[in-house]
Amino acid sequence: MRFAFSEEQRLFQEALAGMLAEQCPPEAVAEAWNGDSGRIPGLWAKLAEMGVVGLSVPEAHGGLGLDQLDWVLLLQEAGRAALPEPLLETSAVAAPLLSELGGELANEWLPRIAAGEAVVALGLDPAPWVADAHEADLFLLQAGDEIHALSPQEVRATAQPSVDGARRLFRVEWEPSERTRAAAGEGGRELLALTLDRAALGAAAQLVGLARAMLDRSVDYAKKREQFGQAIGAFQAVKHQLSDALLQIEFARPLVAHAAYTLVHDWYTRSRDVSTAKARASDAALQCAKTALQCHGAIGYSFEYPLHLWMKRSWSLAAAHGDAAWHRSRLAKLLLD
Amino acid sequence: MDLTYTAQEEAFRAEARAWLEAHVPRDLPPLDSEEGFPLHLEWEKKLFAERWAVVSWPREYGGREASIIEWLIFEEEYYRAGGPQRATQNGIFLLAPTVFDFGTREQQERILPRMAAAEELWCQGWSEPGSGSDLASLSSRAERVEGGWRLHGQKTWCTRGTFSDKLFGLFRSDPDSERHRGLTYLLVDLKAEGVSVRPVDKLDGDEGFAEVFFDGAFVPDEDVLGEPGEGWRIAMATTGSERGLTLRSPGRFMATALRLIELYRRYRETCDPRLRERVVQAWTDAEAYRVYTLESVTRIMDDAPVGSDSSLMKLHWSEMDVRLHETALELIGPHAELDGTAPEAVDGGRWMKGYQFALSGPIYAGTNEIQRNVIAERILGLPRR
Structure with a gap:
């Protein structure tokens, strides 16, 4: 029994955190809201160079061949920076799915993903939306128990603007066919279940990072902002809210690592553990968003102050890949029935 | 990251499970009652005789030198089997860690085996009428006299004080x-002259508390723990354990969550x-605590200090325990108000009884308001004033 990340995993986390602090400051995220792509120009190539984009692409295809456990701390950092790049969908979810689908699809797309040259959009239940369809080179879409691979020319995408301006969502219409089918039947069902768990877990990891970023920013603010002649962080009413926010984060964070472990080792508790992690990480981020806003007061409510960037990303990811209620409902079936 | 148990740990679990399933007493009357107390003592003596009372202690004091992981396994199995609250808990979980850290060899030999064997029961003497x-x-x-100290004053809310032999x-003193x-x-003998309980x-109506009055009672020098005048620092080590792992292992809450599912x-x-x-939310509370604890014991095994993390744990378990019982009471609806003695009481009235006990959690071992201050000041670094 050893519940701790390795030194290597920690060092990779630190390296990414340092890089994002430089390359993805709040001003750059705010800028991404206004651009056509919703992304930060040039950043994807830098992430690919670091190995982050191809993290779970097998080494034979030019990636690092690492797994979900190696993703946890990196996705937390992506959340902390509110990174506006398709790291979750393309790198953490589509890449392992393509490996499992194998064949021509894997041979064609995995090297391009690792090189930072391809973005993959995912259409998976229960999410009705497809993120980043405007940038995607490949679509992996669910129809019942089947997975289909389509090119951008084979889908019609209608923008469904999100509350988070850097998160571009679409309703995608398409026709499944024999030619586009990549998996079906029992195999398809199993892959889809695993893929949903990976997506929910990735969102949960980002939510933990988002929550922590909002808490840290609020603590800094509460130490500096003075009212009635003292820092507002000295008032118990403020202290207790911030302590509760930390409590929520600290009891969600290990659940994300735990679920990543049981996913990687294919324990029978995998889906239960992922749902526990996603439900509690969503709750934690939503609570931290409210607490952060309340502790900031009016400045936090202004659009030019960046707090809303993390709040909106939190609201988006809390709703994505099954919100807390969806995952608790799945847990209820697993635990109670 | 490795979340598997070794063959030795699995064997330990199997042995504990088999013994507990065969021996855990069913339906004991409450610990804090005249009829229940002797039966609980009998159970403690049985645990001690088979070396299950203090598994993590050295063999010479009645333990098995179990690792912290094995200790967690024992706690899981103990509560899974439906084991009762431990009559010796204030001694073995609150005082013993301090005796191990600060006591002399003579004190350890004199105090620990008798404590583990339930031959001597300990209660705590922290709160006073004016100090909560x-x-x-x-x-x-404590007034300095030849060979020791004479005590004057009053302690209160001493849990199980009337059933105890000693108080810490x-x-x-200055x-x-x-x-x-x-x-x-x-360390005070409650039977000494000048002590009245x-x-x-x-x-809940049980005789669980006591007030203890001191009117010149004598405590010899050999019953000072650590150096005179150093009491605060030494005591904080004890309350650290009380808040953290030692008193509230995850096994108890997970067992309650699984009973809630039933x-x-x-x-x-x-x-x-x-x-x-x-119900699902209550189970995730217990699961979150279990997983948090795995991370926490890994830090302990790496020799990192637990520190203020124990305040986070205390907030979580105490508020979780209340929610678990609230949910159970809502499930049983009109049966919630029935006393355990009522013929139609559900599960012997354990949910209302447990609810009342759970409500003490946010108060004792440092109120949750104090814990929130500790977290804000020591972990988040917010200003004291």
């Missing part, structure tokens, strides 16, 4: 001192459908 959350304001005093607590300074950690019933299955047809989600 503000413990450092305490005023019970803080006394002001009359000119203030706050945290000048306090001495003393008055029972105080708890919220209860839901019995009442699912009649209960409010919204309770389904509440």
Whole structure:
């Protein structure tokens, strides 16, 4: 029994955190809201160079061949920076799915993903939306128990603007066919279940990072902002809210690592553990968003102050890949029935 | 990251499970009652005889030198088997860690085996009528005399004081001192002359508390724990354990959560459908605590200090315990108000009884308001004032 990340995993986390602090400051995220792509120009190539984009692409295809456990701390950092790049969908979810689908699809797309040259959009239940369809080179879409691979020319995408301006969502219409089918039947069902768990877990990891970023920013603010002649962080009413926010984060964070472990080792508790992690990480981020806003007061409510960037990303990811209620409902079936 | 157990740990679990399933007593009357107390003592003696009372202690004091992981496994199995609250808990979980850290060899040999064997029961003497959350304001005093100390003053809310033989607590030994300074950690014989113990019933009606009055009672020098005047620092080590792992292992809460799930299955047809989600939420509370603890014990095994993390744990388990029981009471609906003696009481009235006990959690071992201050100041670094 050893519940701790390795030194290597920690060092990779630190390296990414340092890089994002430089390359993805709040001003750059705010800028991404206004651009056509919703992304930060040039950043994807830098992430690919670091190995982050191809993290779970097998080494034979030019990636690092690492797994979900190696993703946890990196996705937390992506959340902390509110990174506006398709790291979750393309790198953490589509890449392992393509490996499992194998064949021509894997041979064609995995090297391009690792090189930072391809973005993959995912259409998976229960999410009705497809993120980043405007940038995607490949679509992996669910129809019942089947997975289909389509090119951008084979889908019609209608923008469904999100509350988070850097998160571009679409309703995608398409026709499944024999030619586009990549998996079906029992195999398809199993892959889809695993893929949903990976997506929910990735969102949960980002939510933990988002929550922590909002808490840290609020603590800094509460130490500096003075009212009635003292820092507002000295008032118990403020202290207790911030302590509760930390409590929520600290009891969600290990659940994300735990679920990543049981996913990687294919324990029978995998889906239960992922749902526990996603439900509690969503709750934690939503609570931290409210607490952060309340502790900031009016400045936090202004659009030019960046707090809303993390709040909106939190609201988006809390709703994505099954919100807390969806995952608790799945847990209820697993635990109670 | 490796979340598997070794073959040795699995064997330990199997041995504990088999023994506990065969021996855990069913339906004991409450611990804090005249009829229940001797039966609980009998159970403690049986645990000790088979070396299950203090598994993590050295063999010479009755333990098995179990690792911290094995200790967690034992706790899981103990509560899974339905084991009762431990009559010896204030001694073995609160005082013993301090005796191991600060006691002399002579004190350890004199105190620990008798404590583990339930031959000597210990209660704590922290609170006073004027000192609760503000413990450092305490005023019970220890007066220096030839060969020891004479005590004057009063302690209160001493859990199971009327059933105990000894008390451990803080006394002001330097009359000119203030706050945290000048306090001495003393071990007091409750049967000594000049000590009187008055029972105080708890919220649930059981005789769980006592007030202890000191009128010149003598405590010899050999019963000072650590150096005189160093009591605060020594005591904080004990409250650290109380808040953290030692008193509240995850096994107890997970066992309660699993019983709540069984209860839901019995009442699912009649209960409010919204309770389904509440039951799930309660289970995730227990699971979050279990997983957090795995991370926490890994840090302990790496020799990192637990520190203020124990305040986070205390907030989580105490508030979780209340929610677990609230959810159970809503599931059983009109049966919630029945006393355990009622013929139609559900599960012997354990849910209301447990609820009342759970409500003490946010108060004792440092109120949750104090814990929130500790977290804000020591972990988040917010200003004290």
